[in-house]
Amino acid sequence: MISPINFFALGAMLFATGIFGLIIRKNLISVFFSLEILLNSVNVILVGFSQRMLNVDGQIFVFFILAVAAAEAAVGLAIVVSLFRLKGTLNIDHFSSLRW
Amino acid sequence: MNLLLFWILGMLSLAFAIMSVTSKNIIRGSVWLLFSFIGLASIYMLIKAQFIAIIQIIVYGGAIVVLYLFAIFMLELKDFEKEKLSKATILAGMVISAFTIFAITITGSPGKYLQGTIQKTTGALTIGKVMFTKFLLPFELVSLLLLIATVGAIIIGRRSG
Numbered sequence: 001m002i003s004p005i006n007f008f009a010l011g012a013m014l015f016a017t018g019i020f021g022l023i024i025r026k027n028l029i030s031v032f033f034s035l036e037i038l039l040n041s042v043n044v045i046l047v048g049f050s051q052r053m054l055n056v057d058g059q060i061f062v063f064f065i066l067a068v069a070a071a072e073a074a075v076g077l078a079i080v081v082s083l084f085r086l087k088g089t090l091n092i093d094h095f096s097s098l099r100w
Numbered sequence: 101m102n103l104l105l106f107w108i109l110g111m112l113s114l115a116f117a118i119m120s121v122t123s124k125n126i127i128r129g130s131v132w133l134l135f136s137f138i139g140l141a142s143i144y145m146l147i148k149a150q151f152i153a154i155i156q157i158i159v160y161g162g163a164i165v166v167l168y169l170f171a172i173f174m175l176e177l178k179d180f181e182k183e184k185l186s187k188a189t190i191l192a193g194m195v196i197s198a199f200t201i202f203a204i205t206i207t208g209s210p211g212k213y214l215q216g217t218i219q220k221t222t223g224a225l226t227i228g229k230v231m232f233t234k235f236l237l238p239f240e241l242v243s244l245l246l247l248i249a250t251v252g253a254i255i256i257g258r259r260s261g
Contacts, residue, residue, distance in 0.1 A: 024121075071248075081175065
């Protein structure tokens with residue numbers, strides 16, 4: 001049996017990777033990759049705890065998170081495609097009209 | 101033995117995640133992301149959460165990454181190779197992610213966890229039984245969410261009008 005601290009450590013490292021990519025990348029699609037990694041890091045902790053505590057609710061949460069991630073990818077990529085048509089680039093520095 | 105295998109697979113998927121986040125070529129990045137997801141699916145398989153492992157491969161590997169690849173192919177990206185990263189941004193990213201690891205591990209790992217009802221946690225049968233009784237309303241709402249997302253994606257993505 002793998003103890004919870006391991007799932008926490010792996011989840012935290014994956015989450016930190018996602019945050020790192022979210023901060024450093026300028027390409028909009030890479031930012032989406034980082035978002036997917038963030039969602040997956042939470043899934044690792046949920047599934048690990050579900051197996052450790054012998055309760056299936058965590059895995060059902062993971063199922064719902066997967067559905068939300070699929071919806072997010074579909075809508076996000078539609079936004080990316082229409083932004084690319086509008087501006088001709090995917091560099092997030094060019095999308096600053098709504099910045100204060 | 102299980103722990104060793106867990107950490108080998110975990111480090112593998114972490115390495116692929118880092119490569120996907122840092123690679124300049126986003127097509128390669130998406131393929132590294134796919135490998136990272138498959139590594140996570142094998143971790144789920146290792147801890148005997150087979151249903152989630154298979155769903156992970158189908159949804160992430162089969163749907164989301166392929167969707168990303170199709171979107172990348174439809175865009176004519178010329179300038180993604182010359183993305184400049186400043187040293188200060190990389191440093192800020194490292195500091196913030198180190199702080200994130202620290203915060204999650206410190207606040208989350210110790211302490212007592214509340215035990216819910218003990219039940220069998222492997223196989224699609226147990227998950228299906230709970231999903232269609234206790235979580236029936238969220239399940240139906242998720243189907244509505246996916247429908248709305250599909251319609252929204254079509255409306256946002258279509259050419260003017």
